[in-house]
Amino acid sequence: MNNSRLIPSVDHLLRTPILSKLEIEYGHALVVESVRSVLDEIRAHARFERVFPSDEAICKLAEQKLKNQTQPTLMSAINATGVILHTNLGRAPLSTAATNAMSEVSSGYSTLEFDLDKGLRGSRSMHASELLKKITGAEDAFVVNNNAAAVLLCLSALAKHRGVVISRSQLIEIGGGFRIPEVMKQSGAKLVEVGTTNRVNLADYEEALTNGTAMVMRAHSSNFKIVGFAEEPDLLEIIGLTHQHGSLFIDDLGSGALLDTSKFGLAREPMVQESIRLGADLVCFSGDKLLGGPQAGVIVGKATLIDKLKKHPLARAVRADKTCLAGLSATLIHYLKGEAEQKVPVWRMIAMPLEEIHIKAQRWQSVLGIGEVIESRSTIGGGSLPEETLPTYVLALHVSQPNNFLRILRKINPPIIARVQNDKILFDPRTISDMEDSMFLSRLKSVL
Ligand SMILES: *Cc1c(COP(=O)(O)O)cnc(C)c1O
Numbered sequence: 001m002n003n004s005r006l007i008p009s010v011d012h013l014l015r016t017p018i019l020s021k022l023e024i025e026y027g028h029a030l031v032v033e034s035v036r037s038v039l040d041e042i043r044a045h046a047r048f049e050r051v052f053p054s055d056e057a058i059c060k061l062a063e064q065k066l067k068n069q070t071q072p073t074l075m076s077a078i079n080a081t082g083v084i085l086h087t088n089l090g091r092a093p094l095s096t097a098a099t100n101a102m103s104e105v106s107s108g109y110s111t112l113e114f115d116l117d118k119g120l121r122g123s124r125s126m127h128a129s130e131l132l133k134k135i136t137g138a139e140d141a142f143v144v145n146n147n148a149a150a151v152l153l154c155l156s157a158l159a160k161h162r163g164v165v166i167s168r169s170q171l172i173e174i175g176g177g178f179r180i181p182e183v184m185k186q187s188g189a190k191l192v193e194v195g196t197t198n199r200v201n202l203a204d205y206e207e208a209l210t211n212g213t214a215m216v217m218r219a220h221s222s223n224f225k226i227v228g229f230a231e232e233p234d235l236l237e238i239i240g241l242t243h244q245h246g247s248l249f250i251d252d253l254g255s256g257a258l259l260d261t262s263k264f265g266l267a268r269e270p271m272v273q274e275s276i277r278l279g280a281d282l283v284c285f286s287g288d289k290l291l292g293g294p295q296a297g298v299i300v301g302k303a304t305l306i307d308k309l310k311k312h313p314l315a316r317a318v319r320a321d322k323t324c325l326a327g328l329s330a331t332l333i334h335y336l337k338g339e340a341e342q343k344v345p346v347w348r349m350i351a352m353p354l355e356e357i358h359i360k361a362q363r364w365q366s367v368l369g370i371g372e373v374i375e376s377r378s379t380i381g382g383g384s385l386p387e388e389t390l391p392t393y394v395l396a397l398h399v400s401q402p403n404n405f406l407r408i409l410r411k412i413n414p415p416i417i418a419r420v421q422n423d424k425i426l427f428d429p430r431t432i433s434d435m436e437d438s439m440f441l442s443r444l445k446s447v448l
Contacts, residue, residue, distance in 0.1 A: 006052055007042055010035050018059040026066045034065040078440050080418040082392055082428025083100040084349045085255075085382025087175070089417060091288040091295070092382075093345045093433070094327055098293060101330035102323040112322045123311055127325040128298075129341065131332040135258060137270045138283070138300035145327060147286040148178050149318035150297030151252050154282055155187035155217075156284050157312040158248060158305065162214035163192045165247075167200040170219040174254070174383055180219050198226055202233045205241055215248040215281075216241075219272060220290075222254035222383040234272075239279045248281040248305070255384030256285020256298065258335050264350050266388045272300065281305055287324070288385050292346035293331035294324045311410065349430050350380070353389055360429035360437075367441055370448060371397040372414060376421070378430045394426040405447075412443050 013019055013035050023031045038061045042052060053061070079089050105112070115122035116275075125142055132141035144150050155164065164184060172191065173179040184191045192213070194204040205216065216238060235251075242249040253270055254382075262268040269290060275283045282305055285298025297318070299309060309315060320328075320333050334343040341347045361373045374396050377389035399405045402420045409416040418425050 001055035007039060007046065008055055008058065010039065013055060013058060013062075016055055016059055017060070018056065022059075022063055030066060030069070031062070034062045034069070035059075037065065038062045076104075076414050078414055078416045078436055078443070079431045080427040080432050080440070082378035082394065082414055082419070082426070083374070083381040084346055084378065084431060085289055085380060085384060086417075086431075087382050088224060092292045094294060095292070095331060095334060095343045095345060095418075096326040097334070097343065098330040101326040102283045102294065105322050105326040110322055110326075112325075124322070124325065128329045129334060131329055131336060132298060132300055135284070135332060136276050136300045136333050138276045140303040140306040141298065142306050142315075142397065143287070143320045143325060144297040144299065144315070144318040145320055146295055146325075147252070147256075147284055147297040148174075148183070149252065150284040151180075152183055152187055153283060153309055153312060153314050153318055154250055154299065155184060155189045156314050157309050158282075159187065159189035159214035161188055162190060163210070163212050164189045164210075165192045165194055165205060165208045165213055165216045165376045166219065167195045167204075167229070167232065168193050168197050169195060169232065170217075170221065172219050172221060172224070174223065177248060198229055199231045200233070200243060201231060202237055205233070205238055209241065209245040209247060210336040213245065213247045215250050217250050217252065219252045221386070223386050225386045235275070235280075236278050238251075240402035243279065249279070250282045250301075251275045251280040251284070253283055253285040255382070256283075256292040257384070259290075259340060259347060261290070261350070261385060261388075263309070265390065266350070266385055269385055274322055276300065283412050286383075287331075289382050290346060290380075291331065291339070292344035296320055296324050296328050298328075345433065349378075351391065353428055354393070357429050358393045361395050361427075364395045364427065364429070364441065368395075368445060368448065371395045376428065378428055390430070392428055392430050394428045396421075396424040396426050398424055408447055409444075412447060414439070414443070416440065416443060 010032060010074065038058055077089055079086055112125050113122050126192060128143050129141040144153060171180050181191055192208050194200055194208045239249045253272060253275065255269060257269040257271050272283055272285060280301065282301035284297060284299050287293040287298055299306065308378055319444050329342060334340045341351050365371055365373055373393055375390050376394040378392040380388050402423050402425055405425055406420060408417060409418055418427055
């Protein structure tokens with residue numbers, strides 16, 4: 001007997017109430033495709049199986065397929081790891097003002113390149129510049145897609161076919177294949193290495209600076225630390241020497257802190273304002289690391305140089321989009337108003353009092369009725385403040401198969417990303433906002 005005769009037709013199934021409803025939600029073509037694919041699978045197994053799924057079961061399988069297909073792969077997630085700038089989880093979460101600004105300019109038209117005074121074409125590069133100038137003390141600013149693009153643009157526009165002096169201790173890889181020597185090659189600049197892996201002094205720079213030197217570059221060691229027998233000259237001395245030779249000094253700060261991290265018991269991350277004050281000609285940094293804004297590459301510095309960057313053909317290829325400019329501007333306004341510590345989530349998390357974290361972890365424990373509250377460490381992460389941690393309290397769950405439990409947590413919606421230590425699952429309140437709190441607890445409860 002031919003088993004496949006017992007399998008219902010697509011037309012028959014499409015007339016069932018459940019599929020009629022799915023058709024309204026997902027559209028005819030997609031529903032037909034998923035029913036066909038379920039039926040194909042049943043047919044493929046028909047030779048081995050004696051019992052066939054009911055019409056209803058087939059429809060349910062089709063519904064599952066439709067759900068899977070239309071579920072976005074990029075979705076929000078709950079970060080319970082305590083890593084504040086988690087690159088894999090999208091780095092900096094944004095302030096309410098920033099997300100509102102981004103949604104406003106993207107849901108309708110905007111003044112992206114429109115001058116309201118003149119009623120004529122304006123420039124997108126003006127949007128965040130005034131704020132950046134005011135906050136950093138730089139003459140001018142230019143925003144591009146990310147900091148990798150910022151560095152590439154600076155090198156391409158100002159050092160093509162010419163020497164760029166950099167310390168061997170700074171020939172870094174940031175991750176994702178961003179390596180300083182390769183970016184130099186890409187830009188057409190000539191890499192001139194000075195010093196050794198652990199030590200470089202002013203004489204090394206002096207020796208390397210020749211007439212052909214376009215610039216001296218500093219790349220901040222954002223994600224590693226050289227400890228022990230190490231030496232680097234003062235920034236002020238290097239900049240002075242560079243200028244004596246008529247070359248430019250460009251500072252790739254990476255995270256680009258605008259607030260002093262040492263205030264929070266952390267190592268002192270170099271600050272943008274400081275590099276500008278010490279005379280750096282250009283300073284580059286990310287928008288979504290310690291600045292706490294959207295993905296962006298910010299370049300601040302001398303107006304004549306910024307002008308050259310804006311006119312370079314690459315500028316168009318790496319330009320920032322309107323949502324980025326809106327979100328970055330809204331984030332910068334928090335700094336201007338002196339409220340970044342309260343309003344920018346990254347800083348709020350860094351500044352969060354230990355007692356507040358303790359209370360939150362204890363509340364989780366009492367709501368869930370499980371686990372213990374223990375001391376642990378939160379991490380800054382995301383290519384800033386390597387090795388730097390902050391004391392925290394976490395809710396620790398003892399489960400029999402930690403890795404399996406982590407996998408289950410990743411499969412719920414929204415996924416919860418946690419970490420394991422000594423066979424315990426740890427949940428750090430520092431990186432879970434008050435808005436996410438009840439969602440986090442209800443999802444975790446459902447898993448338990
Ligand atoms: C993170 C980082 C970059 C790359 O910045 P993106 O915004 O991720 O492109 C470049 N240089 C340094 C020193 C960094 O820390």
